[in-house]
Amino acid sequence: MSLPANPAPSLHLHIDEEALGRNWKRLDTLSGTARAGAAIKANAYGLGAERVAPILHRCGVEDFFIAHWSEASTLLDHIAPRNISVLHGPRNTEEAAFARSVGLRPVINSLEQAHLWLNAGAGPCDVMVDTGINRLGLDLSEVNDPVLRKLDVQLVLSHLACADEDHPLNLIQLEKAHNAFAAISSAGKSLASSAGIALGPDYHFDVTRPGLALYGGVPRSEMAEAIEQVAFPQAAVIAIRQVDAGASIGYNATFTAPRPMRTAVISLGYADGFLRLWAKAGCFQFENKILPLLGKISMDMAVVDCSAAPDISEGDWVTLAYGLPEASAATGLSQYELLTILGQRLHD
Template sequence: MRPARALIDLQALRHNYQVAKQLSADKALAVVKADAYGHGAVACAKALVDLADGFAVACLEEALELRMAGIAQPIVLLEGFFSADELALIEANDLWCVVHAEWQLAIIEQAHLTRPLTVWLKMDSGMHRVGFFAHEYRAAWQRLQDSNNVASIVLMSHFARADELDCTSTDEQYQLFQDASAGIDAPISICNSPALVAWPHIRSDWSRPGIILYGSQPVPGSEQQFLPVMSLQSKIIAVRELPLGEAIGYGAQCVTSRATRVGIVAMGYADGYPRHAPTGTPVSVEGCRTQLLGRVSMDMLAVDLTDLPHADVGSAVELWGQSVSIDEVAACAGTISYQLLCNVKRVVREYSPY
């Protein structure tokens, strides 16, 4: 069997949720959308089932997967519903639903439900993806408040730049949200991962930790300790001894500057490793840090074994995890850890006990 695999440390996931919960003013939704950021939504939800106040997913399909797996906690649909016929399943499965647009609000008002819904009403405070503008927000809340199809309402918004500590945008968004919702007696949800970590004066009744659950640090230099949950691993499958001046890989992007011992790893962009990671991106071989050489191929990549004489065919390789931070790899590849984790596929996932 091909040796590429993703080891998922569920005890680390539990630790990270507990840290996020400590940072939260009250309750914390564990965000497990996009298959728990590539970690496996069902396995991660089951690992958190005795800790989490609830879960958040993007859409109905993701929520139904959790319900079918026996997850009974509250589940919030962060994108709400996409058509009126989804309301029956939302009601039947006791799901909580974000409402971010007038057309969704109108569908709820006109629906024939046997029991009312819990609605999370989203305000666009500056992200400008979805949500009611500040001048529309109170009227939207009042319409939901007046509807017999709504049992309770949570007020929510989302920060666009909470990972930028030198930017005033987060405080401006928070103030706009406070002004628009002033006087409304309802719980609020506004803190995402970077807001929890870096903006301690901003707290909400329901926080929404996402990337920090999986061990990535959304704000550089933070003192909070989040443990890596995924270790992306493989093995050396071939070794090449190359003299000075030899090109490695597609496009001859890397040319040896000395006699070089090259290890070929069973891992590529088809597994989710970033194709644009450049020469020099850190890699760990048998616990020793070395570097990527040349372009990443679909199924293989090359690493420098010149200073690792003990490494050979069969040696263990970690692409990110305990020895190499996923944030380092993401920075080298010009992307973010979210994308790397969500892109992992084809590799076997193996879960540690918790």
């Protein structure tokens, strides 16, 4: 017995594909003589790498960056493996052999990884140098090691720790990057991600690696006018209720109706990344009308005041106000977290 198809979902993540493309083109322009790549790790920051990557590829992106080897499988139908850099590099012989057989570019983060890659047969790769963030990357004392001269290095990279603020470490890392980049023979050099682009031409080198700003995040105020919102979480109204004055709404009775109210139950909750931090700051929109949240957010539901939208009814769709800079200020969550916590049900 074959089962019928699932009914249409009551959640959706609308992606403004044109805004995504425009964001990349502006970031590419802001990168000056450097070309802008695209960080699509963490499922394109939660928006869906399989959907986002082809859009960016059509726009002209040549360099794509992921973190885990497992992230490559959804991309290979859209992007040539030689254009995909895996930031975590090969941990063992199995990962090195996988990269070699598929044609992916591992980012070499240590001398041990360099030996792993050479023993696997090598091929084009990137090299990461740590200039002050103290995460992954070669130590500056290692950049003249002879093993690195045996590698076919496409990009030598580093990563800024404080690019989203005017911090003295930026200039320190820039100077260290110049020294490290001069020591390693490579086809190109890369230091700046989204925020680093706004620091100016000295930080751009050959390739920039925007991530957050592609998807509507604004890491520095100078970029606010250039970046458009891309992600719009949407949910269906699953119930309309009349609530009496004095009645409470939701868990722990944290909201009491000051008057008779017309409310709507929305099919979105903290299991979808809509955390309880939103309770006092969030709202939905329906036909340009604002629907404030009432009470605590539940696992799969939230309740809003729909007094301003008398025409709203069950089955209608509402959009969560999710401009990333404003949402970050309202919730205390970083713009990165706001994107990457969006739940799988929004992608159905």
